[in-house]
Amino acid sequence: MSKISLFLVILVLLSIIILANFACLAIGVKNIEVYFEGKNGKKLESVDAEVGEETIATVEITSSLPGFTLGFWSIEGGTGTPNLVLLMPGETYKAKLSFTPQEVGRYEISYRLLSFGVNSDKAILKAKSVKKTDKEKLWEELRNRIKDAILRQQEASEELDEILRDILGRQGLTPQQQNSVLDSFKQLSLMDKLVIAGANQEDLSQLLKQGLTAKIRSKFQQNLESVYKIVLPYIFHPSSGAPTITMIKPYFKKGEPKSLLDKSKKWEKDTPYGVAGNKIYVIGRGFSKQCKVWLGTSPGQGQALETSYVAGLLIAKIPEEIPNGYYYVWVTRGSSTSNAVQIRIYGNAYILRLTGGLCIKESEWDQGTDSDE
Structure with a gap:
């Protein structure tokens, strides 16, 4: 077998694996959930925080079929560094993102999978100005x-x-x-x-x-x-x-x-x-x-x-x-x-x-x- 033929065979096999992987993702991924953790572990789709206060967003992904792909955190359109996501049946994939708002406003924090079908979710962070303590009242x-x-x-x-x-x-x-x-x-x-x-x-x-x-x-x-x-x-x-x-x-x-x-x-x-x-x-x-x-x-x-x-x-x-x-x-x-x-x-x-x-x-x-x- 010539080198060209071998290359074509490998290319076909890789294509089949990639297509099969994406088919598993499209069929298998059942849920992507982005949330903030509240008191007693309660999952919140929206939270309020002060400017300069660190918040942690969490994503959970479940799949009925095995597969691997890339995942991306996004904050108001800005996309972060992709991370490898390995999904297995019966296991929940978790990833966290730390974010500290620097300005007052509404921030949409989302997570997207490189796949077909169910591939993204979002949560909302509302940043408020820092409360000024009345020193006289405190004293x-x-x-x-x-x-x-x-x-x-x-x-x-x-x-x-x-x-x-x-x-x-x-x-x-x-x-x-x-x-x-x-x-x-x-x-x-x-x-x-x-x-x-x-x-x-x-x-x-x-x-x-x-x-x-x-x-x-x-x-x-x-x-x-x-x-x-x-x-x-x-x-x-x-x-x-x-x-x-x-x-x-x-x-x-x-x-x-x-x-x-x-x-x-x-x-x-x-x-x-x-x-x-x-x-x-x-x-x-x-x-x-x-x-x-x-x-x-x-x-x-x-x-x-x-x-x-x-x-x-x-x-x-x-x-x-x-x-x-x-x-x-x-x-x-x-x-x-x-x-x-x-x-x-x-x-x-x-x-x-x-x-x-x-x-x-x-x-x-x-x-x-x-x-x-």
């Missing part, structure tokens, strides 16, 4: 939110005072004694009051949004009542015996670590904890202004902490340089020493204070091998 809204948050905190602080007033009124104290305890409690910051009342992170968030709800108020009342049933007998009648620590706040409840600072799945007991540079609140019997809170790695051996006696409680500050780990806390009054309670300290934690509130943003550990977070 005013921000100022109002800050004022509202501060007001809610002031109201919460006053409500906690009233809760304690109600508790003290049922303990058989004289009006003078009630006012003495209450005036001391009022000197505390809202954060101090909330920790003593057993608030957690969720309570703080709720308080800033809605104020003191009935549910939170009931919780705080129960916690404050349990605290003052312990300390009240010793505020006006000092004990001659050794002081006793009953609880230290804040603490993680048994079985419910918040994974805020520790990723343990279950804790065996209520675990008091402290944050370096922050306060702990020691509650117990026989406390007075002469008491001092101590911190050490073993009972009886450690350093005295900066201590305040307020409303029957001892409030002590943990030094900034204390590394994370387990420590013991005990109280001395003169030559008398209390029991020691183990607590866990989280060292070098970054504390984020917002309008008088407090939340723990993140922890940076200084013992890498023991790092939980």
Whole structure:
């Protein structure tokens, strides 16, 4: 067979393949759909966008017969670079186009197959001018939110005072004694009051949004009542015996670590904890202004902490340089020493204070091998 004959045979075969391919495309292509994806995956034929905002158009093609051809994206008559489209029965071909309108107007985005029969579809993008934010209005809204948050905190602080007033009124104290305890409690910051009342992170968030709800108020009342049933007998009648620590706040409840600072799945007991540079609140019997809170790695051996006696409680500050780990806390009054309670300290934690509130943003550990977070 001569070269010309061979060339003609190959040309005929290619022509047959091309014709068969286009016949498959003409018969097999059932659907071409161009759309924008909306919320929950909803397909939209038309969307609005601002000038400079990126949008993504998608094309889906289904065919009952195999075939291959070229596909073209077009935006208002301008045709993009063709891409090879391989179609198989039972499979959906997908392609995407990213487009960012630079001017206000209506844009027709279409996709066309090089084939006969069903070969194109389009979707519409309407580009609008960028909305100008009223800065004064935005600042005013921000100022109002800050004022509202501060007001809610002031109201919460006053409500906690009233809760304690109600508790003290049922303990058989004289009006003078009630006012003495209450005036001391009022000197505390809202954060101090909330920790003593057993608030957690969720309570703080709720308080800033809605104020003191009935549910939170009931919780705080129960916690404050349990605290003052312990300390009240010793505020006006000092004990001659050794002081006793009953609880230290804040603490993680048994079985419910918040994974805020520790990723343990279950804790065996209520675990008091402290944050370096922050306060702990020691509650117990026989406390007075002469008491001092101590911190050490073993009972009886450690350093005295900066201590305040307020409303029957001892409030002590943990030094900034204390590394994370387990420590013991005990109280001395003169030559008398209390029991020691183990607590866990989280060292070098970054504390984020917002309008008088407090939340723990993140922890940076200084013992890498023991790092939980």
